[in-house]
Amino acid sequence: MGSHQDSTRDDSPHPLPTPATAAGREGLDALLAEPGRAVVALDFDGTLAPIVPDPDRARAHPGAVPALAALAPKVASIAVITGRPAEVAVHHGGFADVPGLDRLVVLGHYGAERWDAATGTLTTPEPHPGVAAVRAALPGLLERSGSAAQGTWTEDKGHAVAVHTRRAPDPQAAFDALRAPLADLAARHGLIVEPGRMVLELRPPGMDKGAALRSYVHSLGAGSVLFAGDDLGDLPAYAAVDTLRTEGTPGLLVCSASDEVTELRKRADVEVPGPAGVVALLAALAHRLA
Numbered sequence: 296m297g298s299h300q301d302s303t304r305d306d307s308p309h310p311l312p313t314p315a316t317a318a319g320r321e322g323l324d325a326l327l328a329e330p331g332r333a334v335v336a337l338d339f340d341g342t343l344a345p346i347v348p349d350p351d352r353a354r355a356h357p358g359a360v361p362a363l364a365a366l367a368p369k370v371a372s373i374a375v376i377t378g379r380p381a382e383v384a385v386h387h388g389g390f391a392d393v394p395g396l397d398r399l400v401v402l403g404h405y406g407a408e409r410w411d412a413a414t415g416t417l418t419t420p421e422p423h424p425g426v427a428a429v430r431a432a433l434p435g436l437l438e439r440s441g442s443a444a445q446g447t448w449t450e451d452k453g454h455a456v457a458v459h460t461r462r463a464p465d466p467q468a469a470f471d472a473l474r475a476p477l478a479d480l481a482a483r484h485g486l487i488v489e490p491g492r493m494v495l496e497l498r499p500p501g502m503d504k505g506a507a508l509r510s511y512v513h514s515l516g517a518g519s520v521l522f523a524g525d526d527l528g529d530l531p532a533y534a535a536v537d538t539l540r541t542e543g544t545p546g547l548l549v550c551s552a553s554d555e556v557t558e559l560r561k562r563a564d565v566e567v568p569g570p571a572g573v574v575a576l577l578a579a580l581a582h583r584l585a
Contacts, residue, residue: 311579312565314547318540319564322547325519326370330584332518333370336508336532337573339377339384341525342551345570346492348461350450355388358574364395365581371515375401376504378489378496378528380453381408381417391415404454405498406507422454423499425484430456433497436480443472455498466493491526492555505531512539523549523573526556533562549576 314320326333337343344353367373373396377384381403385391390399390412399412408419433456437444446463449456458477463469470493478488481497489496489503504524512520512535520539522532536546550563551573560566567576 311583312567312576314564316564318545319547322519322521322536322540322545322564325545326521326547326580327583329518330369331371332516334372334374334512334515334517334520335366335370335577335580336374336376336511336520336522338504338524338526338529338532338551339375339379339388341492341553341570342523342529342573343375343388343570346553346555349448350457350459353387356570356574358578359570360389360393360396362574362577362581363390363399364393366577366584367396367398369581369584370398371517372511373399374508374511375399376406376507376511376532377401377403378405378452378455378457378498378504379403381410381419383452385410400511402507402511404452405502405504406510407454407502423486425481425486425499426454426456426497428484429480429486429497432480432484433458436476437473440473440476443469445469447473450494452496452498454502455496457494457496459494461493470495489528491528492553496528503531504529505533505535508532509535509539512544517544519545519547521547521549523551523567523576524559525551525553525569527558529559530562533559549573 314323343359344355347353381401384401397413401410410417448459460466460469477495481488486497487500522536533548536548540546548564550559550566551569552566567573
C-alpha cells in the first residue's frame with residue numbers, strides 16, 4: 296500500500312507518491328509519459344467531497360475544482376463516476392462553467408447518466424420500474440422496522456433509492472438490522488442492495504462504477520487510467536482497472552483512506568488521507584505535467 300508520505304519522485308514542492316506495487320508504478324509512469332491519453336477517474340463522496348451526516352450538504356473539497364482545472368487540460372479526460380444523479384454531483388462539486396474543465400465528464404447513476412462540461416448537456420435514460428415500486432414501499436418497511444429505522448434518512452436518487460443510517464443513534468446497528476429486509480424488498484422488484492459507508496442503496500443490477508469506467512476508457516481508446524475511490528461501491532472500478540491492466544492498459548489505483556472502510560486499502564497502489572489527500576495528489580500531477 297502506498298502512502299502520501301512515501302515518495303519524492305521529483306524535487307517539486309508537490310511530490311508525487313511512489314506506488315507500492317509494480318502495476319501501480321507502471322500505471323503512473325504511463326500516465327506521466329503520455330498524459331494526453333490518460334483518463335483520471337474519481338468517485339465523488341468520500342473522494343472529492345468529505346463524508347457528512349446529510350448527503351445534501353456534501354460539497355467538494357475547496358481545493359478540488361482548482362486542482363481539477365489545472366490537471367484537466369493536460370489529460371485526455373477527467374471522469375467523476377458517482378452513484379448520485381449527475382446534476383447533483385455537478386452542483387455539489389461546483390463543476391459547471393469552470394475555465395479549464397472542458398475535458399471533465401460526470402457519469403452519474405453509475406454511468407446511466409452523463410454530463411459533459413464542454414457543452415453542459417445531460418443525457419439520461421428512463422429509470423428501472425422497480426425503483427418506483429421500492430420508492431412506494433420503503434416508507435412502510437421503515438415504519439414496520441420500528442427502532443431499527445430510528446434516525447435513518449432516505450435519499451431519492453431518481454434511478455436508485457438509498458437509506459442512510461449515519462444519523463441513527465447506533466449507525467452500525469441500524470445498518471445491520473436493515474440490510475436483510477432492504478435486500479428482500481429490492482429482490483422483489485428486480486433490484487439489488489449496494490452497501491456503503493453507513494448507507495444501503497437499492498438500485499438496478501448491472502449498474503456499477505466498474506462497468507461505467509471500463510466503457511468510458513474503451514470509448515476514448517485511453518492509454519492509461521487512474522481511479523480514486525473510498526467505499527465498497529468503488530471496488531467494481533478497482534476490478535475494472537485490474538481487467539484493463541490485463542488487456543494492456545496500465546492503471547493506478549488510489550484509495551481515499553478512511554477508518555470506516557478498509558477494503559480498498561488492501562488493493563490500492565497509493566493511499567492518501569481522504570479528500571484532502573486526493574486533492575494534493577491531483578495538484579501534484581498537474582504540477583508534474585506543467
